Amino acid sequence: MTEVPGQTAADLALDDRQTRPKNIGARIKRTEDPRLLTGRGTYVDDRQARGMLHVAFRRSDHAHARILSIDAAAARAVPGVAAVLTAGDLADDAVPVHAVSRMANYYATPIRALASDKVRFVGEPVVAVVAESRYVAEDACELIEIGYDPLPVVVDPEAAVRADAPLLHEEAGTNILVQREFKRGDFEAEMFAAPVRVKGRFRFHRKTPTAMENRSYLAEYDGGRDELVLHSSTQVPGIIRNALSEALGMPGHRLRVIAPEVGGGFGGKASLYPEELVVALAARKLGRPVKWTSDRMEDLTATSHGFDETIDAEMGLDHEGRVMALTADVIGDVGAYSIYPWTCALEPVQVVSFLPGPYRIQNYRGTVRAVATCKAPTGPYRGVGRPISTFVTERLLDMAAHRIGIDPRDIRLKNFIQDHEFPYRIGSGIVWDRSSFTDCLEAACKAVDYDALRRRQAEARAAGRWFGVGIASYAELTGIGSRISVAPGMPLNTGTETARIRIDTTGGITAAFGIASHGQGLETTLAQVVADKLGVRVEDVRIIQGDSAAVPNPTGTYASRSTVLASGAATLAARTLRAKVFKAAAHLLDASADDLVAEDGRIYVPHTNKSTTFKDVARAVYxxxxxxxGEAREELEAAGTYDPVLGTTTSASHVAVLDIDPATYAIRLEKFVVAEDCGRLINPLIVDGQVHGGVAQGIGAALYEEVVYDDDGQILTASLVDYVVPAASEIPPMQVVHMQTTSPAIGGFRGMGEGGTIGAPAAIANAVSDALAPLGIEIDELPVTPERLFRLIQAARSRTGDQE
Amino acid sequence: MKPAAFDYLAADSLDAAAAALSRAGGDGKVLAGGQSLMPMLNFRLVRPSILIDINRIPGLAYIEATDNAVRVGALTRHHAIETSPVVKAHLPVLTAAMQHVAHLAIRNRGTIGGSLSHADPAAELPMMALLLDARIAIQSYGGRRTEQARDFFVGSLATSLGEDEIVTDVEFPRLAPGTGWAFEEVARRSGDFALAAVGVTISVRDGKADQVRIGMMGVGETPLRAPQAEALLSGRTVDGALLDEAVASVRSVVEPNSDLHASGEYRRHLVGVLARRAIETAWRRAIGDLQ
Structure with missing residues (x-):
C-alpha cells in the first residue's frame, strides 16, 4: 500500500510511541444518549425566543397551475397575524438560488422561497402567514383565496420526455433536466456474443425519508448588528449558510446556521428548503424571531423524496456465469425542481455510476435521464442511487444464475474483483480501493449457514412451503475526497474537512468540526479519536459540530463522509496539538519531549516518577x-484539514431469509445477516446500530414504503396511515459481521452509514424471487407489497394452472 | 396541523356531558381516548364547536361479569380489555382480537366506547361487538336506550347514535363453556388496520357445528356477519369440503373496496383464506382437538 500523508509509517510510529490508545475500537456507549434518552436534548422546536412568531404555509393543491391572483386581505385582518407573505412581497428581499453544475445538458431550476407565477407540485409553498401562534396562522391560511389556471399535469416521466409533453420549466425547453451516458469497452459486441442474456424492466418506487423529527427552523435577526442566526434541523448547516448568503445577500460572518439536536435526516435534511428561506426572510423583514415546524403531512408532501427510477437493463454472460457485458437505461423521476445544492442529477446518475458494482464488468453502457414531473423534488436519500443499482445488478445475477443452473453465491464469487486487482476502475469510471468483496460474502454465508438453508429450502419446497434465501453484494464509495466531490461540476467541495482542537486555561479540550451529527453518534466517535490521538479520556473532550461558525468551510453530515474525513482532520490536528503540549510538558518535567507518553490526560516519562497533566500544562502555558x-508557551490550539482525495470503498454482502404464507402471501422475514467491511471500527456499538437502522430502512424500501401520486398529481400518501414505514415488529433478528480491511484513509476507516439501506432491498427481492422460484416469479418492482405479490402469484397460477 | 378553535368542557357526570352535547345541537364531539378524534381535529376534518371530555366522569371504566354476560364500561381502555382475566375467561376470542388493536401506546388510551362510536369498518372492537351479539347502552339528555350491535353500525364511520347520544357501556353475552373460537387477521404491519380479519365462534352439539357465528372486517362499509356461511355450517361436521363451501360463500357475499393497501380482489381472497383458518381452528377448539 502506498503511504498516504498523515498516515505514514513515521506518523503511526510516533502515535504509538507517544500515546496509549484505548478508545478506538471500543464499544463505548454513546455520550449523547443520556441527554437524548431522558428528554433533555434541545431540538429546534424546543427553542423559544422572546416575541417569537409562527409560520403556516398555504400550499398548492394543484399539481401544475398558473397563479392568477392571491387575495390575502381576509387573512391579514385576522387578529394576531403579523404578516402574510407572497413571492411578490419577497421579490426585493432575496434572489433565487440555483443548484448549478458544469454538467452538459443540465438545467438548474430556480429555487425560490415561495412559488411565483406557477406551482409545480401539490404541497409547494405559495403563501406564508406569520402570526402570534401556529393556530392563528393556520386559521388565517384558510382565508386566503388563490386563483389558479390549471395546466396539464405531468406525472409519468416517460410521458414527460415526449416532444409534445407540457413543460414544467418552459425556459428549459424540455422536461429532461439532465442526461448522461457512461460507456466502457465493446459492450455491443460482447452483449451480442454472450450465450446467456438476462434482462428486465426494473422499477424502484419513490420513497420519503420520514425522519422522526420533522423539519424545523427558527430564525433570529439582530437588526442593530444586521446579523441573522438560523436554528435549523438540517444535516448541512454550512451549506445552508452559503445558500442564505447568496439568497439574502449577507456575508457569512453575519450569518450563522446552527443545527442543534437533529432527530434523523436520512438525506431529507441535506438540502436547502423554501421554508428555510421564508423563515430567514420573514425574521429579517419583521425584525422578530420566526419559527416554522413541519407537521407530518407537510413532511410527507414537501420534504425531498428519494429514488423513483425505472431501469431497462440487460446482462450478458458466458456459460460459466462470468459477466461479459451490462447495459442499462435509467429514467429518474426527479420531481419539480433540481434540489440545492446537489442537483437533480445526484440520485439517478448514481444509479448508472454504480450498476457494475463490485464485479469485473468491463463492457458497460449506462444512460440516464433525470426528468421533471409535477411531484415533490427528489434529493439525497440514504444510499443514493445504490439501493437501485444494487437491486438491478443483483437481480440480474440471480436471474442468470438460475438460467445457467449455478448457485447465486457462486456466480458472485466468480465475478468479484479480486484482491490483487485493486485499485480497480469499473465500467462507469469509479475506482475501488482494496475492500473485502469475496471475504464479506463468504463471511455472510458462513454466519447464516447458507448450505443448511439450502437444505431447509429443499425440504420446504417438498412440503409446498415457500422459503427463500437472497444474497446481495455491493460496494460503495464513502468518505469521498475533493477529486470525486468536484466531479459532478458543482461549485462545492465536500471532500475536505477541518478540525480545530483547543485546550483552554482550565485544561478543557474542545474539538470543533464542520460536520453535523443527526443521530450517528459522531460526538462519541470523534471524541474517541481525539482522546486516543491526544492521550486523554473520552470525557475530557467536548465536540462542537452542527454550527456553521465552527470552521471556515463547514458543510455537514451526509454521504457517509463524516467519520472518515473528520477523524482524519482530528488526527492531524491532535498530532500538532500534542507536539505543543509535549514541548511545554518537557520543560515542566525536565525531560525530552521524545520520551513523553500521554495517557488518560496524564503526561509522563515511563519508568520514572516524572509526570504532569494536560490541565497543569494549560495552567503553565496560560x-x-x-x-x-516564552518559546514553550505556544497557544494550545491546532487545526488540521484532511482530504482523502479519492475516498474509501466500503463493501458488504447481505443475506435475507424469509418465508411467504402460501395463502395470504404475507412475507415473514426470519433472519438478516450483514457482513461488511468498513475498515477499522472506531465504535462497534455505533457501527452495529447504523447497520441495523439502515437495514430496517432497506426493509421499508423492499416491502412497505411507497409515495403514491394519482394521475392528477395529488399525493395519496400524505399520512403515516398510508405511507407505511416498518416498525420494530417488522424487523427480524440481525447479525452483523465485520471484516476490517484497513482503508488507505487516515486511521484506516471507511464510511458506513448508508450501507444497510443499499443491500437490504436487493437481498429481499432476491429472497422473495427465490421463495417463489417454483412459480417462475422474478421480482422486478419494489416494494413487494402484499397486493403486488397477490397479482404476481395469481398471474403465475393462471399460467401454470396451479391452485392455492 | 392545528385544530380550528373549539370550546372545551370537562364533564363530571354523564348527565352534564349529555346536556352539553344536546345544547351543541349536533356540533359537539365527545372526547374519550382521542385516538381517532385528535388526528381528525388536527387535520380539520372535524370542526366541533365544543369538545366534551368524558375522561373525568367516574364509574365509566370497568369490566364486570354478570350471570350471563360481560359488561364493559365505555371508558374502559383497550389495554384493560386485552389483559382482563374476566374477558379471557368468558370471551377468549375478544382477548385474541385485542392484541391486534393498534400499538400499546394507543391501547393505553383508546376506549371501547370511542372505538364503537367511531365505527371504523377495519377496527376490531366493532367487529367483535357484532360477532358476539353485543348490546350497546346509550345515554342522551332525554334518557337511556340500548341497541344491538347489528343495528348500531350503519355505514363506514357511521352509527345509529343520535347527535346527542353517548355510549355508556357494552354488554357481551358470555360464550358458553367449550365454545370454539378463533380470530385471524392480516394487516400490512403489526397493529395496522386490518386488510381483512375474521372472527368465529362455534359450539358443538351431537358432534355437529352449532350456533356458528362468523364476523368479518375490512371487507365492507361496516363489520359484517356471514349468515349464509353460518347457516351452511350449522348442523354439519366441519371437513375440507364443507370449508371449501364456506369459503366460497364468504367470498361471494363481500364487496370489499380497493384502497392504497389492497384491492378489493385481494381482500376478497384474504377473507376466504382467513375464514377457512378461523373456522377450522374454532371447530378444532370446539371438538377439543386444540386448546
Missing part, C-alpha cells in the same frame, strides 16, 4: 507565568 520559557 496563567502561571514564569514556569515556562
Amino acid at each position: 496563567l502561571e507565568m514564569g514556569r515556562l520559557p
Whole structure:
C-alpha cells in the first residue's frame, strides 16, 4: 500500500510511541444518549425566543397551475397575524438560488422561497402567514383565496420526455433536466456474443425519508448588528449558510446556521428548503424571531423524496456465469425542481455510476435521464442511487444464475474483483480501493449457514412451503475526497474537512468540526479519536459540530463522509496539538519531549516518577507565568484539514431469509445477516446500530414504503396511515459481521452509514424471487407489497394452472 | 396541523356531558381516548364547536361479569380489555382480537366506547361487538336506550347514535363453556388496520357445528356477519369440503373496496383464506382437538 500523508509509517510510529490508545475500537456507549434518552436534548422546536412568531404555509393543491391572483386581505385582518407573505412581497428581499453544475445538458431550476407565477407540485409553498401562534396562522391560511389556471399535469416521466409533453420549466425547453451516458469497452459486441442474456424492466418506487423529527427552523435577526442566526434541523448547516448568503445577500460572518439536536435526516435534511428561506426572510423583514415546524403531512408532501427510477437493463454472460457485458437505461423521476445544492442529477446518475458494482464488468453502457414531473423534488436519500443499482445488478445475477443452473453465491464469487486487482476502475469510471468483496460474502454465508438453508429450502419446497434465501453484494464509495466531490461540476467541495482542537486555561479540550451529527453518534466517535490521538479520556473532550461558525468551510453530515474525513482532520490536528503540549510538558518535567507518553490526560516519562497533566500544562502555558520559557508557551490550539482525495470503498454482502404464507402471501422475514467491511471500527456499538437502522430502512424500501401520486398529481400518501414505514415488529433478528480491511484513509476507516439501506432491498427481492422460484416469479418492482405479490402469484397460477 | 378553535368542557357526570352535547345541537364531539378524534381535529376534518371530555366522569371504566354476560364500561381502555382475566375467561376470542388493536401506546388510551362510536369498518372492537351479539347502552339528555350491535353500525364511520347520544357501556353475552373460537387477521404491519380479519365462534352439539357465528372486517362499509356461511355450517361436521363451501360463500357475499393497501380482489381472497383458518381452528377448539 502506498503511504498516504498523515498516515505514514513515521506518523503511526510516533502515535504509538507517544500515546496509549484505548478508545478506538471500543464499544463505548454513546455520550449523547443520556441527554437524548431522558428528554433533555434541545431540538429546534424546543427553542423559544422572546416575541417569537409562527409560520403556516398555504400550499398548492394543484399539481401544475398558473397563479392568477392571491387575495390575502381576509387573512391579514385576522387578529394576531403579523404578516402574510407572497413571492411578490419577497421579490426585493432575496434572489433565487440555483443548484448549478458544469454538467452538459443540465438545467438548474430556480429555487425560490415561495412559488411565483406557477406551482409545480401539490404541497409547494405559495403563501406564508406569520402570526402570534401556529393556530392563528393556520386559521388565517384558510382565508386566503388563490386563483389558479390549471395546466396539464405531468406525472409519468416517460410521458414527460415526449416532444409534445407540457413543460414544467418552459425556459428549459424540455422536461429532461439532465442526461448522461457512461460507456466502457465493446459492450455491443460482447452483449451480442454472450450465450446467456438476462434482462428486465426494473422499477424502484419513490420513497420519503420520514425522519422522526420533522423539519424545523427558527430564525433570529439582530437588526442593530444586521446579523441573522438560523436554528435549523438540517444535516448541512454550512451549506445552508452559503445558500442564505447568496439568497439574502449577507456575508457569512453575519450569518450563522446552527443545527442543534437533529432527530434523523436520512438525506431529507441535506438540502436547502423554501421554508428555510421564508423563515430567514420573514425574521429579517419583521425584525422578530420566526419559527416554522413541519407537521407530518407537510413532511410527507414537501420534504425531498428519494429514488423513483425505472431501469431497462440487460446482462450478458458466458456459460460459466462470468459477466461479459451490462447495459442499462435509467429514467429518474426527479420531481419539480433540481434540489440545492446537489442537483437533480445526484440520485439517478448514481444509479448508472454504480450498476457494475463490485464485479469485473468491463463492457458497460449506462444512460440516464433525470426528468421533471409535477411531484415533490427528489434529493439525497440514504444510499443514493445504490439501493437501485444494487437491486438491478443483483437481480440480474440471480436471474442468470438460475438460467445457467449455478448457485447465486457462486456466480458472485466468480465475478468479484479480486484482491490483487485493486485499485480497480469499473465500467462507469469509479475506482475501488482494496475492500473485502469475496471475504464479506463468504463471511455472510458462513454466519447464516447458507448450505443448511439450502437444505431447509429443499425440504420446504417438498412440503409446498415457500422459503427463500437472497444474497446481495455491493460496494460503495464513502468518505469521498475533493477529486470525486468536484466531479459532478458543482461549485462545492465536500471532500475536505477541518478540525480545530483547543485546550483552554482550565485544561478543557474542545474539538470543533464542520460536520453535523443527526443521530450517528459522531460526538462519541470523534471524541474517541481525539482522546486516543491526544492521550486523554473520552470525557475530557467536548465536540462542537452542527454550527456553521465552527470552521471556515463547514458543510455537514451526509454521504457517509463524516467519520472518515473528520477523524482524519482530528488526527492531524491532535498530532500538532500534542507536539505543543509535549514541548511545554518537557520543560515542566525536565525531560525530552521524545520520551513523553500521554495517557488518560496524564503526561509522563515511563519508568520514572516524572509526570504532569494536560490541565497543569494549560495552567503553565496560560496563567502561571514564569514556569515556562516564552518559546514553550505556544497557544494550545491546532487545526488540521484532511482530504482523502479519492475516498474509501466500503463493501458488504447481505443475506435475507424469509418465508411467504402460501395463502395470504404475507412475507415473514426470519433472519438478516450483514457482513461488511468498513475498515477499522472506531465504535462497534455505533457501527452495529447504523447497520441495523439502515437495514430496517432497506426493509421499508423492499416491502412497505411507497409515495403514491394519482394521475392528477395529488399525493395519496400524505399520512403515516398510508405511507407505511416498518416498525420494530417488522424487523427480524440481525447479525452483523465485520471484516476490517484497513482503508488507505487516515486511521484506516471507511464510511458506513448508508450501507444497510443499499443491500437490504436487493437481498429481499432476491429472497422473495427465490421463495417463489417454483412459480417462475422474478421480482422486478419494489416494494413487494402484499397486493403486488397477490397479482404476481395469481398471474403465475393462471399460467401454470396451479391452485392455492 | 392545528385544530380550528373549539370550546372545551370537562364533564363530571354523564348527565352534564349529555346536556352539553344536546345544547351543541349536533356540533359537539365527545372526547374519550382521542385516538381517532385528535388526528381528525388536527387535520380539520372535524370542526366541533365544543369538545366534551368524558375522561373525568367516574364509574365509566370497568369490566364486570354478570350471570350471563360481560359488561364493559365505555371508558374502559383497550389495554384493560386485552389483559382482563374476566374477558379471557368468558370471551377468549375478544382477548385474541385485542392484541391486534393498534400499538400499546394507543391501547393505553383508546376506549371501547370511542372505538364503537367511531365505527371504523377495519377496527376490531366493532367487529367483535357484532360477532358476539353485543348490546350497546346509550345515554342522551332525554334518557337511556340500548341497541344491538347489528343495528348500531350503519355505514363506514357511521352509527345509529343520535347527535346527542353517548355510549355508556357494552354488554357481551358470555360464550358458553367449550365454545370454539378463533380470530385471524392480516394487516400490512403489526397493529395496522386490518386488510381483512375474521372472527368465529362455534359450539358443538351431537358432534355437529352449532350456533356458528362468523364476523368479518375490512371487507365492507361496516363489520359484517356471514349468515349464509353460518347457516351452511350449522348442523354439519366441519371437513375440507364443507370449508371449501364456506369459503366460497364468504367470498361471494363481500364487496370489499380497493384502497392504497389492497384491492378489493385481494381482500376478497384474504377473507376466504382467513375464514377457512378461523373456522377450522374454532371447530378444532370446539371438538377439543386444540386448546
